[in-house]
Amino acid sequence: MRAARVSGRWVGTSEGRPALTLAGCDPAWRPDGALTVVRGGGLVVTRSIGRPSELLSQSQLADLLAGAFPRARSYRLTQVSWLDTARVAAIIHGAKPWEEGVVVLSTLFGELRYSEPKFGAGLTDLRTSPLGDYLAYSVTTLGREYTMTTMDGREVRLPRIGNALNVAWSPDEKHIAVSTRTRTFIARTDSREVVFELPVGGRSLAWLP
Numbered sequence: 773m774r775a776a777r778v779s780g781r782w783v784g785t786s787e788g789r790p791a792l793t794l795a796g797c798d799p800a801w802r803p804d805g806a807l808t809v810v811r812g813g814g815l816v817v818t819r820s821i822g823r824p825s826e827l828l829s830q831s832q833l834a835d836l837l838a839g840a841f842p843r844a845r846s847y848r849l850t851q852v853s854w855l856d857t858a859r860v861a862a863i864i865h866g867a868k869p870w871e872e873g874v875v876v877l878s879t880l881f882g883e884l885r886y887s888e889p890k891f892g893a894g895l896t897d898l899r900t901s902p903l904g905d906y907l908a909y910s911v912t913t914l915g916r917e918y919t920m921t922t923m924d925g926r927e928v929r930l931p932r933i934g935n936a937l938n939v940a941w942s943p944d945e946k947h948i949a950v951s952t953r954t955r956t957f958i959a960r961t962d963s964r965e966v967v968f969e970l971p972v973g974g975r976s977l978a979w980l981p
Contacts, residue, residue: 802854813848815860815879827879833864836884841866841873851896855904855923859885863895863909874898874909876923888925901941906961908939918950931959931966938977951977 796809796816808817813830830848837844846867853861858880865872872895876886894912901907906928908920918936920928930939933950940949941961950957951973958968 798849798851800852800854800860802857804857808852808854808860810849810852815849815852828877832882833877836877836882837864837875837887840884840887841871841889843867843871846871847873851898853898853900853907855900855907859904859923861898861900861907861923863898874907874921876907886923886925888921897938899939901945902943903945905945906941910936920948928962929964931957931964933957937973937975940977940979942979943981947979949977949979951975 796811798810800808802808802817806817806819808815808827814826814833815828816824817827818824828849833849834845834847837847841847843866847864849862850865851863855861855876859876859878861874861876863872864875870892872891872893873887873889874895875884877883878885892913895909896912897910899908904923906920906922908918908930910916910918915934916936917932917934918930918939920930920939922928930948931950933952935952936950937953938951941947946961948959948961950959954971954973956970956973956977957966958970959966
């Protein structure tokens with residue numbers, strides 16, 4: 773499944789055929805095949821049957837963040853990545869440029885499962901692992917380097933690769949690949965040691981079964 777922007781809307785395709793259309797930004801496929809986008813600081817979902825619906829509003833997000841982030845009412849979703857059909861990881865930003873953080877939300881129960889303020893870190897390119905055990909995001913304040921954590925915030929070791937463009941886990945999550953413009957580095961999960969290096973790189977990166 774893929775999503776492409778056409779005339780200001782995201783068109784989801786399955787087996788090369790248009791399947792879903794939705795206006796918004798940062799499209800993400802949920803494991804059940806639903807397409808979500810960030811819209812108005814919240815999260816909107818559409819399925820192959822029925823009309824798009826608001827899954828999480830910015831106001832509901834603010835209620836969940838109260839007590840975890842100062843000025844919680846100013847925060848909005850900017851990037852999301854689904855762990856399963858009920859849990860979604862997200863990068864959030866406040867009204868000030870340095871107000872940002874990482875959260876894990878349960879859209880099924882309306883709960884904040886994990887939150888970590890990352891003020892001034894320049895967060896981008898959120899990724900989640902195939903089995904939903906890890907998340908990774910790029911920190912861009914000094915160069916560009918990925919940080920990986922468990923879903924409860926414990927930092928997981930990762931090779932320190934400068935100017936990294938993407939990360940991808942093996943299907944069993946035992947290995948992780950980190951790519952730059954010209955190289956791809958393979959390491960065991962929770963290790964800084966590179967066990968294999970490929971002489972090719974790029975922004976697009978996926979680990980096939």
